[in-house]
Each structure stands twice: as C-alpha cells, then as structure tokens.
Amino acid sequence: MRGFQGVSRRRAELALAALFAIVAALAIGDSLRIGAGWGEDGPRSGYFPFWVGAILLAAAVAQLISALGVRPREGFATREELLRVASVLFPAAVQVALMPLLGLYLSSALLVTWFMARIGGFSWAAAAASGLATAVIAFVVFEIWFLVALPKGPIEELLGF
C-alpha cells in the first residue's frame, strides 16, 4: 500500500486532547488564584470554573489515553488536503492581520483578488477589478446603507471618510 503522506489521526487526536487538558489546567490554576471555595455569601468566583475545569481535565486525560489506542496508520488529513486548507486559511489570516492597518474594505478587496487570481485562475486584471467592486459594494452597503462602521484604513481617510 502506498505510504500515507500527511498527519495521522492518532497525532491529531492526541494533540486536541492535550490542548483541552492544557486549557483545563489553566482554568483550574486561575480559579484557585481567585478562590474556588466557599465565601461568606455562597460559592466564590472560581468555584464553577474550578469544577468544570476539573471535569474537563479528567475527560481530556481519558480521551488522551483512548487516543493512544488509535491505529497509527489511520489518516487525519493527507498532505494535499492540508495544502488545500492552508490555501484558504493563510490568505484569510493575512486578511485579518491586515485589517487594523489597511481597513476591512481594502484587506477584503485584496483577499478577493488573491482568491480569484490564484485559486480561480482569473487574470489579475479581472481579479483586481472584482476586488475593487467588492470593496465598493461593501462600503456602500455597510457604511452608507446600514450605517455600520467597519474598520477603515489610510485610503478611506484620504478620501475623506
């Protein structure tokens, strides 16, 4: 059988269970810090998160143990699948990262342009035009029509908004 190229299910299960266990431990730690016992007027702030965290920790550890039993050959995602996911996730992350700098409209325009050109196979000119159209339409719909303020960047400032 051809070798499996990618991330194995076992690793993914272990990683996720470990993540939950860490979150639980953090919650327990913070709850103890603010007090998880009984105060003068009832349970203290940390009571509920402490116990929830404790249950989560126990369950996550149980899941960790169970994940150790997964056959190592089972696949979580192949390399191609992960690459496809990355091809969407990374541009999206860039768009989010650029939002405070360039504003939502411009960063979204860039995202649309990128997607159409790189994934959709359109020409850069068509892609850029669509990106621009998206930004303009969104601007009209949200800023002017719905009167909802979305993050704006340097270009909008130049135009006087």
Next chain:
Amino acid sequence: MDQLGLLLNGFAVALDPWNVALMLIGIVLGVVIGVLPGLGGANGVAILLPLTFSLPPVSAIILLSCIYWGALFGGAITSILFNIPGEPWSVATTFDGYPMAQQGRAAEALTAAFTSSFVGAFFAIVMITFVAPLVAGFALRFGPPEFFAVMFLAFASFIGMGSGSPLKTLIVTMAGFLLACVGLDSVTGSLRLTFGLTELMRGFDFLVAVIGLFGIGEILTSIEEGLAFRGAAAAIDLSVVRRTWAELPRHWALSLRSALIGCWMGVTPAGATPASFMSYGVARRMARPGEVPFGKGRIEGVIAPETAAHAAGTSALLPMLALGVPGSPTAAVLLGGLMMWGLQPGPMLFVEQADFVWGLIASMYLGNLVGLLLVLFAVPWFAAILRVPFAVIAALILVICSIGAYTVNNAWFDVVVMLSFGVLGYALKKLDYPLAPLVLALVLGNRTEQAFRQSMLSSQGDLGVFFSNWLVGSIMTAGLVLLFWPLFSRLRGAVQVALSRRAG
C-alpha cells in the same frame, strides 16, 4: 382555548406589510445562505443578528426566523442537485435525492423535499402553538434549582443520547462552559480566566464562536474535497409539481411518523440531524418493498428525512421560547438575540410579551407557506448560485464572516477569535467532536452558573437542594439517567451476552 385568539392576534402583527416584506427578504436570504456552504442556518443568523438592532424586536425575529426557514429549504437544494448537504441535517436527503436527480427526476425530488419540509414544519408549529403556552405556564413555577436541573437535563441528553462519543461530547460541553466563564464575573465583579489580556475582559461572544465554528470551519472542511461544485440542472414546472403533489398523500403515514420523530428529537436538544437519519432508517425498515430500493432514488427516502429535519428544527424553538433553553445552535443564536433585545426568554415571555411571541408563531406559519411557494418557483436561480466559481464564493463568504464577527462588538480581536474558532471547528469536525454542545454551553454557561449559584445560596451549600422536591428531583433523575445511558446499555449488552452464553 384562548390560544387561538392569541394566535389570530399574532397574525395581525405578522401580516403588517413591513413584516411581510421582511419575511420575503428573510426567506430569500435564507435560501441563498442555505445553498452556500459555510454560511449555514446558525451562522447566517449569527452574522445578520447585529444588523437587526435598529428593527423592532418582532420584525427582527421574523426576519431572522425566516432566514432560518429559508436555510432549511436551501439545504435540500444542494443535497439533491449537487450531492452536497448544505446543512448537516440534509445529509440523509442526499441518499435518495441525488440518485433521483441523476435519473432526471430532480424536480420531483425537490418538490417532494420542499413539501415535506413544509408539512414537517407545519406540524411542529401547530404543536408549538398549543404546547408552548402549557409548558410556559408550567415553568412559571420554576425556581433556580429547577432551571439548573433543566439545563443539566439538556446537556446530559447531549452526552448520553447524542450521536458522538459521550466522552468527546462531555469534553466539548465543559470547554464551552469554561469559555463562557471567561471575562467579568457578573456576580462578584472579578475577572476570570483573562490572564491579563484586556481584550478578554469582554469574554467570548457566542456569535463570534458560531461564525467561526460553523462558518470558517465549514469552509475549511468542504475545501478538502476540492474546489468545485458540479451538479444536475433542474427547473420545476407546474405539471411536475401537480403530479408529485398527487402522489405525496399516499405517504401520509410516513410523513406523520417522520414529523413525530422530528418533533420529539427537536424538543430534546438532540437536534435535526439525528432526527433526519433516524427517520430515514425507520422509513427504510418499515417500507413495503417497491420497485426501487432505498438509496437508488426512492421518494420516501426524501420525504422521511426532510419532514423529520424540519419538524425538529422548528420544534427546537419550543424549549427556547417556553423555558429559555435552546434545542439547537440556531435556536441558541436566536435566544442570544432575544436577550440582546432585552427580552427574557422563558415562561415570563408569554406573559409579558404576548404580542411578540404570538407574532413570531404566526410568522412561522406564514413564513413556511411563503417559503414553500417561493422555492418551488425559484429553484433554478438558487441552483445557479453554485455555478459561480468557488474562488469567488469562498472569498465572499470569508469577507462576510469577518464583517459579521466584527460587527458584534466592533472589535478586531473578535475577528481573530473567529478565525481561531474556525481552525478549532475544522479540527473538531474532522475528529468527530460534536459542535452543538459547545455552542449551547457557551450561550447557556452564564445562566447555568447563575442558577447553580442561586440554588447553592438558598440552600447554604447543600447539594441536596437539587432533589428537594418532586419536580426538580425528577428532572435531575431524568438527566442522570440520560447521562449514564451509554453505560447502562453497555452493561445491559454485557449482561445479555453473559446470560445467553449461560443458556446456550
């Protein structure tokens, strides 16, 4: 029977021209959202929720619930034409719907699906009309221990009776509760689980989580299979509609059974997805052997899951309205919306805001009827949406999601949170962790904790308060039974095996 009187009053509210217009807009938007991957019912409602602030609550919820109906209808379109379930509960529809489309019977399948959806939803709405006020009246007697018990029952039923592994469901539920604890503690005013980050003072907003988990997560999972949609073409003309409608009454028993399954599973927080599968399975087992086997294009295979799924999706609103406990992620989002508009869902809603509740219920009838007529005539246009190149759709959906996440609190941080939830949602889906309990725990976490605290306060720390009277005791017991059900059935199975070995 003053329910009917109240209902007629509700129709007067719902038939206001402005509200009717919103109904139409909502349904169209809903179908578009249901057709597009990643924008599903809960997500679409979540994104549009902040934009409805300027509307009066009745109009806002009519718009949002019509979007919900539209999404329910829309999911069927992609299931049948493209073999892509638009919603998790449309998966069962693909089993027979897509083969029907491939055999050129797409219009028949679509008509059957839409009509069954209407029937299922109608059944559930009638049930809501008569049962909801009863439940609400009954729930007026609830105190903090009873409310906590109901929440406990809800989550226990997810863990015990849900489709996923009970351990994973437990993990995800607890994680949701922890996320709900982050931020300012409303009782003592102290900051919890913020670790010094000022942005976390606000806590995690469930809307942002929903958009990330169901929106971004959905896109990431559907991308894996490749980046194109290919499907059958379909146009519905009246002769096909009439022919199919003539044939449908033959399956009245099937519809009734599926509607009952749907109502039952929708009211308990199990949801529309297991309802559709269960109904399909029951239909297959109980069907008379026909010329065509199930899975190859049998119309019952479309009627059963669609009726059940819509009945379940609709009846999920019953516990939300009457008890304040949502039965599905979308109901959870609507619940959050109600709270945002200053309405307190639960038994008092029927008393204090009768206009609102009955206006909503009346709009459910109308919305479904209008929706049915609309989809019957407009299927080709909706189906054409999926011919738009994936690259464009995906980019637009991502932009819409980020706008949606931003408008909740005008916080860029929330958009980052959304993206993180998206990645988490992708991992959770791939590893079969259920998402619904996470969302429900996030929405209900604070109220559950409050109920728990108040109970503890009044009982001076005695846990026995949860069994102090027959009402709360029975709810808690039911919850415990459901919680440990998987253990019970495994024990029972082991005992049976041991007994049969001894006998044989």
